Amino acid sequence: MTMISVQDAQTIILDLVTSLQETETIELDQATGRILAEAVTSGLDFPYWDNSAMDGYGVRFEDVNQGDTNQPITLKIVAEIPAGIKPEISIRSREACRIFTGAMLPDGVDTIIIQEKTQKQGTQVIVLSPPQYCGEFVRKKGNFYQSGDILLSAGTKINEPEMAILATAQCSQVKVYRRPRVAILSTGNELITTTEKLEPGQIIDSNQYALKAFIIKNGGIPISLGIVKDEPALIKQKILEAINTADFVLSTGGVSVGDYDYIDNILLEVGGEISVDSVAMKPGKPLTVAKFDNGCVYFGLPGNPVSALVGCWRLVKLALDKFSGIKGEHKPQLITVKSAHDLSSQGKRETYIWGQLKPVNGEYLFSLAKGQQNSANLINLGLTNALAMLPIGVTKIKEGETVTVLML
Numbered sequence: 001m002t003m004i005s006v007q008d009a010q011t012i013i014l015d016l017v018t019s020l021q022e023t024e025t026i027e028l029d030q031a032t033g034r035i036l037a038e039a040v041t042s043g044l045d046f047p048y049w050d051n052s053a054m055d056g057y058g059v060r061f062e063d064v065n066q067g068d069t070n071q072p073i074t075l076k077i078v079a080e081i082p083a084g085i086k087p088e089i090s091i092r093s094r095e096a097c098r099i100f101t102g103a104m105l106p107d108g109v110d111t112i113i114i115q116e117k118t119q120k121q122g123t124q125v126i127v128l129s130p131p132q133y134c135g136e137f138v139r140k141k142g143n144f145y146q147s148g149d150i151l152l153s154a155g156t157k158i159n160e161p162e163m164a165i166l167a168t169a170q171c172s173q174v175k176v177y178r179r180p181r182v183a184i185l186s187t188g189n190e191l192i193t194t195t196e197k198l199e200p201g202q203i204i205d206s207n208q209y210a211l212k213a214f215i216i217k218n219g220g221i222p223i224s225l226g227i228v229k230d231e232p233a234l235i236k237q238k239i240l241e242a243i244n245t246a247d248f249v250l251s252t253g254g255v256s257v258g259d260y261d262y263i264d265n266i267l268l269e270v271g272g273e274i275s276v277d278s279v280a281m282k283p284g285k286p287l288t289v290a291k292f293d294n295g296c297v298y299f300g301l302p303g304n305p306v307s308a309l310v311g312c313w314r315l316v317k318l319a320l321d322k323f324s325g326i327k328g329e330h331k332p333q334l335i336t337v338k339s340a341h342d343l344s345s346q347g348k349r350e351t352y353i354w355g356q357l358k359p360v361n362g363e364y365l366f367s368l369a370k371g372q373q374n375s376a377n378l379i380n381l382g383l384t385n386a387l388a389m390l391p392i393g394v395t396k397i398k399e400g401e402t403v404t405v406l407m408l
């Protein structure tokens with residue numbers, strides 16, 4: 001076993017992974033969370049045409065810019081323009097049109113006076129105070145986006161804002177990368193499912209569920225391969241099945257130094273090339289990463305529930321993002337915040353301490369999860385949204401001091 005730094009493991013893992021090339025075309029309403037496989041442009045300008053930003057009156061700036069409260073200007077209302085129609089008239093000098101938010105400007109109008117600054121008198125409108133500038137409250141055609149420019153680049157994840165952009169560009173279908181297929185395998189003689197009766201010595205397979213949630217949250221398709229006993233022939237069979245059906249495999253358990261820890265040997269036996277087998281992180285030290293000729297990347301995560309998740313959050317996530325086609329630098333989301341509690345580490349491995357980032361008096365504080373920080377203690381993981389990271393050599397961070405935090 002060669003223990004390498006977390007940073008080196010990250011570099012090796014990202015080098016192993018190539019970005020997906022296969023794409024599919026899907027309906028826009030199915031596209032949330034997917035990754036665009038091509039740049040999106042539109043043949044439309046945005047705004048599509050000059051339109052009013054307010055309810056009020058459309059005027060010619062030259063008619064009203066001289067007026068003031070003592071000598072208000074009066075204009076003749078010659079039309080009413082609601083949103084949704086193409087105005088057929090042209091506004092001439094000393095004329096105005098009643099207009100509403102979002103309505104297209106008629107010819108001649110270059111400025112909007114909001115109705116609060118006017119007084120209507122029959123068919124006339126008195127402009128009580130002049131506009132600040134020509135074009136006030138007008139949303140000009142093409143001001144936000146001009147036809148042909150790139151709206152969204154390939155490799156962009158589609159969230160709420162991108163959905164709105166794609167809709168406004170009338171992309172009713174979008175070309176996205178296919179989702180990564182990720183197999184999950186729990187190894188261990190002691191494991192039972194959530195529906196079996198717990199007998200002495202057994203443990204319920206929680207990793208299967210934790211990893212499934214991690215994969216779904218990160219845009220992958222989980223393939224649950226269930227529990228496999230610590231028997232080399234059975235593990236071998238499951239691993240072969242996994243690497244032939246998935247892009248990534250996440251197994252838990254069997255990667256340490258115990259007599260029943262078979263994963264590494266079996267990976268070698270079935271042709272895996274192991275490039276990582278131990279990482280100087282706590283929890284999560286035993287981590288085996290292997291690549292197969294068909295491109296499948298195998299992550300043999302440790303069995304301890306927190307160790308397995310920390311490995312996913314810190315390292316597997318970056319690999320999954322890169323493989324999924326997300327463009328940009330793949331690096332952990334680290335920020336510096338104050339710690340609300342004393343944090344401690346043995347200082348030998350890069351230590352990840354689970355807890356919560358909470359806004360307190362306008363700034364984020366890292367709050368340590370109550371209870372034991374023990375890699376077998378999944379109970380106090382609830383509501384974890386961040387991991388404080390203590391580098392090798394740092395044994396203590398006091399309450400109120402700054403700490404680097406990995407946002408989840």
Ligand SMILES: Nc1nc2c(c(=O)[nH]1)N[C@H]1C(S)=C(S)[C@@H](COP(=O)(O)OP(=O)(O)OC[C@H]3O[C@@H](n4cnc5c(N)ncnc54)[C@H](O)[C@@H]3O)O[C@H]1N2
Pocket residue numbers: 186187188190191203204205206207208252253254255256257258261283284285286301302303304305307375376
């Ligand atoms: N002599 C040494 N012993 C251990 C070392 C070491 O360096 N020297 N490393 C320890 C560390 S650190 C970790 S982490 C664990 C990793 O062990 P394995 O990956 O081999 O995992 P297992 O032995 O199979 O199980 C460990 C632990 O996790 C529980 N477990 C396993 N699978 C699940 C599951 N699907 N859901 C919930 N819990 C699971 C299992 O019952 C064990 O308690 O090794 C240390 N040992």
Ligand code: MOO
Pocket residue numbers: 281282283284285286302304307308375376
């Ligand atoms: O690395 Mo183990 O994950 O310390 O419990």
Ligand SMILES: [Mg+2]
Pocket residue numbers: 253254255256257258260261
């Ligand atoms: Mg073990």
